[in-house]
Structure formats: C-alpha cells, structure tokens
Amino acid sequence: MGILDGKVAVITGGASGIGAETARLFAREGAQLVIGDLQAERGRALVEEIGREGGDATFARTDVTRTEDVAALIAAAVDRWGGLDVLFNNAGIHVHQGLLVQNSVEEFDEVLAVNLRGPFLGMQHAIPHMIARGGGSIICTSSTGARVGHMRNAGYCASKAGVLGLVRVAAIEYADQNIRVNAILPGIIATPMGLADPWLHAASPEERMATLARSQPIPRAGLPEDIARVALWLAGDLSAWVTGQEIVADGGYLADSQRG
Ligand code: NAP
Numbered sequence: 001m002g003i004l005d006g007k008v009a010v011i012t013g014g015a016s017g018i019g020a021e022t023a024r025l026f027a028r029e030g031a032q033l034v035i036g037d038l039q040a041e042r043g044r045a046l047v048e049e050i051g052r053e054g055g056d057a058t059f060a061r062t063d064v065t066r067t068e069d070v071a072a073l074i075a076a077a078v079d080r081w082g083g084l085d086v087l088f089n090n091a092g093i094h095v096h097q098g099l100l101v102q103n104s105v106e107e108f109d110e111v112l113a114v115n116l117r118g119p120f121l122g123m124q125h126a127i128p129h130m131i132a133r134g135g136g137s138i139i140c141t142s143s144t145g146a147r148v149g150h151m152r153n154a155g156y157c158a159s160k161a162g163v164l165g166l167v168r169v170a171a172i173e174y175a176d177q178n179i180r181v182n183a184i185l186p187g188i189i190a191t192p193m194g195l196a197d198p199w200l201h202a203a204s205p206e207e208r209m210a211t212l213a214r215s216q217p218i219p220r221a222g223l224p225e226d227i228a229r230v231a232l233w234l235a236g237d238l239s240a241w242v243t244g245q246e247i248v249a250d251g252g253y254l255a256d257s258q259r260g
Helices: 017-028 041-050 067-081 105-133 155-176 204-211 225-236
Strands: 007-011 032-037 056-061 086-089 136-141 179-186 246-247
Touching: 007 017, 007 067, 007 105, 017 032, 017 041, 017 056, 017 086, 017 225, 032 041, 032 067, 041 056, 056 067, 067 105, 086 105, 086 225, 105 136, 105 155, 105 179, 136 155, 136 225, 155 179, 179 225, 225 246
Parallel strands: 007 032, 007 086, 032 056, 086 136, 136 179, 179 246
Antiparallel strands: none
C-alpha cells in the first residue's frame, strides 16, 4: 500500500531538483502523475525512469506563467485519469539581481511571474477539478527567503512571501470543499538552483556541498528528498488537519539567530 495509492498528482518544475525527487517519491507511493516543466528532454527522461520502476507518469511541457499552458497541464491529468487530487506548485526561478535600486523591472516581473503568478494559475485551474472530486491538497514551494531577507534577492524574497499570502487565502476559501493548501519553506537545497547560488560559485562540487553542510545547524547539505518527504506528508491523508500553514524544512537555519 502506498501513501498516495489512487491519487492523481500534478507537479510543476518536476523535471529537476526538488520537483523531480518528489515525482519519484510520489510515483513510488502509488500516485499517477503529470510532470509539467519547461525542460522537455529532462521531463521525458524522468517519465521513462519512473515507468521503468513501475510508476505511472506523463510529461506536459509547461510554462507556468502562461494561462493556456497551465490549463493544458491540469487538463492532461483530468483527461488521462479522471480527476486531480494533488497539485505541487513547485516551479521557480532564482534570478541573481543587484541591490534593489539596480534591479531591472523586467527581471523583477519575470521572477514574480514564475514564482507567484505560476502558483496562482495552478490553483485557479486545479481547484474546480478538486471540488468536483470532493477535495484535494495543494502544496506550494515557498522559501526561507519569505521569512528573512537575502541581499540582492528583492524579487525572489517578495515572490516567495507572496506565495504565503496566496496559500492562506486559498486555504480559507476552499476549506469547506475539503481542499487543503500549504506551503513548504525549504532552506538551501543541493539542486541545480541551490548549487548555482553566487556565494558558492568559486567552489568545486565537493567544496559546495561542504559549504552547504555548514549553512544550518544540521551539519549536512539539504537534499531534494528532504523536501520531497514533506511534500508527500502534505499530499497524503496523514496531514488531514493541516491547512494554510508554512512548513519550514531547513535543517534549523531559521531557528539559529546567527544564520536565520
Ligand atoms: P531547479 O532544480 O532549478 O528546478 C526547477 C525547475 O523548474 C527547472 O526544471 C526549471 O526549468 C523549471 N522552471 C523554471 N521556470 C519555469 C516555468 N516558467 N514553467 C515551468 N517550469 C519552470 O530548482 P529547485 O531547487 O528544485 O527549486 C524548486 C523550487 O524550490 C523553486 O520554487 C525554488 O524557488 C524553491 N526553493 C529552492 C531552494 C534551493 O536552495 N534549491 C530553496 C528554497 C526554495 P529551467 O531549468 O529551464 O529554469
């Protein structure tokens, strides 16, 4: 018996990093999946990998900033499996800008479009299907950057804080339809995005992982599976009484006054 047996899930940004690891875990736990991402080659390779391991997944090339793409992504799940139970709004970008006054409006808008409009569109298109199904779970990947400021990250931190507002509103508007909506706030995680952070740039892969291991009280690098397991808990019925919440998964980073 898998935790997600019989559940249909959509994962955005599912071809890489946290989304890809969550796709693998959800499939192992019995979910039928649609993976949406800009990266078609990586997404299709992951679908094949999941299929070889006995899972059931498909890929839809999706730009989460585009209404028509998000509508098609959700429709792909509903058409293939007859409904939708779980939406993981996870696609995101981290554009390294200058200080706030140096930011270009175009880059700021781009970050907001992916990281905030994307989850909004996902909710808009998923919720009617979840209502028809009798409920569901929506999970959004925010960041510890929603709680503390990071230099040269105005757009990123603003977008991730905005996600928390979206989560709270959706949670209270659809609680009576049995739809739960929660956010995960990862600290730094060893993914292509996390490892591209400029403060790690000069280091070798081994040095980067060692630096990540020193970045929070738990003395190892945060891994995509650390976040995938939180997403699994939120997706399944073990978290049935949890909605509108911010689940921090950061190895203790925010709890540490020297770091968080
Ligand atoms: P990742 O490895 O870069 O994966 C993100 C995936 O989303 C990539 O395949 C990316 O494609 C895709 N994507 C980007 N823009 C998209 C769009 N408009 N439509 C559809 N897909 C799009 O990053 P990750 O670290 O797993 O990040 C996943 C989520 O966790 C993000 O929301 C991120 O902000 C959040 N997060 C990450 C960390 C961390 O340290 N890694 C910490 C806190 C929060 P491209 O490669 O083409 O961009």
